[in-house]
């Protein structure tokens with residue numbers, strides 16, 4: 172069993188992080204800065220967004236994201252100075268060779284870097300093919316090329332467990348095949364990538380057709396969506412092109428609210444469980460879920476810990492090629508239990524509501540699992556709503572003007588319900604591979620084999636108490652940080668102490684090392 | 689204190705074990721209200737209806753088939769919880785416990801038993817309700833740890849509807865409680881017992897100092913006949 176000291180491995184090291192503005196990247200960056208101050212320097216690669224440069228974006232992120240709350244708490248007014256010492260912002264874009272970093276700065280980095288943590292990615296289950304290729308495939312290959320150019324840097328590539336695609340049974344292994352396709356159809360990853368590049372350059376499609384095209388290609392090889400297709404292709408190509416490069420592929424399952432760091436419940440965006448959990452807390456009662464299947468949920472801080480271990484193992488020479496991070500092998504959470512616990516979490520919330528309707532009725536309105544073709548499922552209900560809408564419209568044409576006002580009201584209500592059901596159906600469709608079709612379970616042996624000296628980096632999925640996690644951590648976290656996104660409402664922001672600044676300019680420390688080409 | 693009629697007779701000599709039936713004595717209502725709360729909040733509406741109906745039938749079943757022993761009714765009630773998940777049962781039980789603490793507690797009874805405990809009496813609680821409900825209640829009230837109550841059987845974290853032996857709440861349960869008291873050398877002649885239902889008679893008559901607390905009609909009649917102290921707490 173390889174022994175690892177995280178502090179020893181990272182002492183004095185130079186690390187480049189991509190995706191530092193994302194959910195995972197932010198938590199990892201904050202955790203490293205908080206828990207491993209021995210790191211010499213972390214370079215964070217951030218792209219420019221319209222008029223806002225990377226440096227301004229970084230300062231804004233640190234000032235407003237709750238992921239950095241522990242750092243504000245620990246350092247107070249001195250945080251700016253601490254960051255100026257520990258962090259450098261690099262303006263760049265992973266879709267460009269060498270990440271589009273200014274050549275001089277890039278050269279400098281190749282001499283200094285010990286580790287690249289490639290966390291940037293397009294996390295959209297139904298992506299536009301062009302963006303998926305650009306970010307998830309080309310972006311990953313640029314990370315490999317850049318790491319190879321470095322004098323000694325190793326690479327942690329963050330992928331996803333779901334690259335395994337539509338498996339029939341058993342557990343997805345921690346293995347990396349060079350030309351992988353889930354359904355066994357012959358795949359030549361290099362040829363596929365070449366063809367994709369030329370297709371993306373030459374084809375002229377409407378936006379929605381680019382999404383369809385990604386879905387079509389994925390389905391042809393047995394992946395549930397364009398996201399997993401692009402992530403898997405990237406893995407195959409990394410395997411083929413890595414050569415002597417020391418690398419590790421970290422595959423998280425469904426990354427969810429943090430267990431401990433930055434604090435219990437922290438979450439962001441609305442990509443994974445949020446829409447599902449949100450719908451279960453509404454009046455929707457019947458939801459297509461395969462209750463015997465498992466949903467592999469893992470808190471974001473567990474994933475950050477795994478990324479840290481993967482990096483340490485690379486730098487200490489005891490790396491695993493693939494590390495899967497999930498709960499399904501060691502502490503499986505079946506979907507019937509997940510549904511039950513989410514129902515109970517919503518109940519606990521609505522019982523406190525000021526509105527009698529919510530307190531008395533919605534709190535008792537548990538969702539129930541049904542089969543995908545159930546007449547009570549969202550699809551049938553949407554069809555019924557559409558039929559009722561048409562019938563009411565017909566009635567209005569044939570009825571006296573006196574009752575038009577009532578009919579208009581009814582029409583508007585039915586229409587609203589119909590559109591809510593259309594949205595629900597879309598969510599159900601996107602999530603069907605994970606909550607209905609396939610029983611995804613992942614081997615997670617690689618991480619467990621390390622004996623980590625520091626307890627803070629050795630949390631185990633088998634210790635998760637699902638009732639506590641879902642009712643007290645995950646759902647309240649989603650409610651605070653993610654449901655507002657789904658409702659189009661503003662999300663609470665951290666307000667850094669007044670006058671928070673990260674020193675820049677000619678003072679030593681944080682500066683723009685490069686500019687996107 | 690409420691309308692305590694016989695407190696004077698209750699000065700217990702030190703160290704006499706005190707047996708206390710929890711439901712009806714410490715709080716209003718019984719185990720079946722708790723079971724009904726669980727049933728009424730099952731996941732699906734149809735389950736709610738069927739489970740409540742089954743629990744509602746426990747009374748006539750007990751009357752016609754139980755020959756006065758609450759054991760059958762108790763088993764019948766908990767059979768109605770078949771299929772409920774451990775998560776749901778435990779979460780709803782926490783809710784129900786809060787409700788009881790807020791609305792159903794007999795404060796005077798609690799104070800009285802706290803005093804007996806402080807005087808050094810070993811306290812033994814017994815109940816036909818579920819352990820997961822009664823144990824935390826006793827913990828919250830800091831009344832004691834020794835409890836004989838019912839435990840649901842679970843398979844794959846779903847209630848099977850059966851109770852684990854020994855089933856409490858009926859004569860058989862009290863018999864096993866008395867047997868274990870005898871095995872441990874307890875002197876029942878010096879012991880005190882507080883019961884609220886006729887079903888507790890079996891234990892009350894076995895101790896030297898029985899007492900009826902807010903008794904049901906049948907226990908009231910017996911208590912009067914046998915000249916037992918009767919307590920009425922609000």
Ligand SMILES: NC(=O)c1ccc[n+]([C@@H]2O[C@H](COP(=O)([O-])OP(=O)(O)OC[C@H]3O[C@@H](n4cnc5c(N)ncnc54)[C@H](OP(=O)(O)O)[C@@H]3O)[C@@H](O)[C@H]2O)c1
Nearest residue numbers: 190191192193194195264265266291292330331423425426
């Ligand atoms: N979230 C999950 O449940 C989950 C599960 C398994 C695996 N993963 C993997 O974990 C990684 C991080 O996911 P996440 O949840 O943190 O995603 P996220 O919140 O959407 O963040 C994505 C990050 O990638 C950056 N990025 C995207 N395109 C870029 C480009 N062309 N150049 C530079 N940066 C770019 C984004 O920067 P901007 O701010 O500039 O957009 C952002 O920082 C991804 O590789 C994902 O596949 C995530």
